[in-house]
Amino acid sequence: MSLRPDLTVAAIVERDGEFLLVEERVGNAMVFNQPAGHVERGEELVAAVIRETLEETAWTFHPQALTGIYLWDQPEKQRSFLRFTFYGHVTGHDPQRRLDRGIERALWMSRAQLVTRTARLRSPMVLRCIDDYLDGRRYPLDVVQHLAASASGPRRLAPRELADELPVTRLP
Numbered sequence: 663m664s665l666r667p668d669l670t671v672a673a674i675v676e677r678d679g680e681f682l683l684v685e686e687r688v689g690n691a692m693v694f695n696q697p698a699g700h701v702e703r704g705e706e707l708v709a710a711v712i713r714e715t716l717e718e719t720a721w722t723f724h725p726q727a728l729t730g731i732y733l734w735d736q737p738e739k740q741r742s743f744l745r746f747t748f749y750g751h752v753t754g755h756d757p758q759r760r761l762d763r764g765i766e767r768a769l770w771m772s773r774a775q776l777v778t779r780t781a782r783l784r785s786p787m788v789l790r791c792i793d794d795y796l797d798g799r800r801y802p803l804d805v806v807q808h809l810a811a812s813a814s815g816p817r818r819l820a821p822r823e824l825a826d827e828l829p830v831t832r833l834p
Contacts, residue, residue: 672698
């Protein structure tokens with residue numbers, strides 16, 4: 663059987679040693695995650711992370727770099743996720759904005775606070791993405807390319823040089 667992972671994005675935002683997170687209901691559990699979600703058909707990855715962050719936190723996200731690409735298998739549900747995680751900053755919080763369904767609240771927590779709540783993390787990607795960010799992993803946004811189909815075949819929307827190699831981290 664071929665691997666068909668769900669394509670997702672996530673945002674890493676640090677402010678004064680704390681990270682922007684969401685507390686969300688998944689099934690009967692309340693879990694912590696970065697602002698994250700699925701990429702919609704035809705949507706560019708950078709646009710998706712901006713949209714997801716706004717929908718889940720009411721903050722406007724400004725991506726500055728790609729932190730990493732993560733492949734996570736969830737065997738108990740027979741699902742896999744391919745997550746592109748972006749680092750950036752936020753502006754323009756709208757406290758009156760309604761958050762996405764399932765999101766209870768947006769909050770700021772330190773890495774140490776997250777470690778004490780490891781059992782409540784949505785996936786191992788949450789802490790791993792923060793650790794990679796803290797380790798200084800940054801890749802230019804232009805390594806992420808979106809190809810649009812046309813009558814003459816695929817074309818680049820914005821021609822840029824791709825990195826020779828971009829490591830994909832596979833999580834256990």
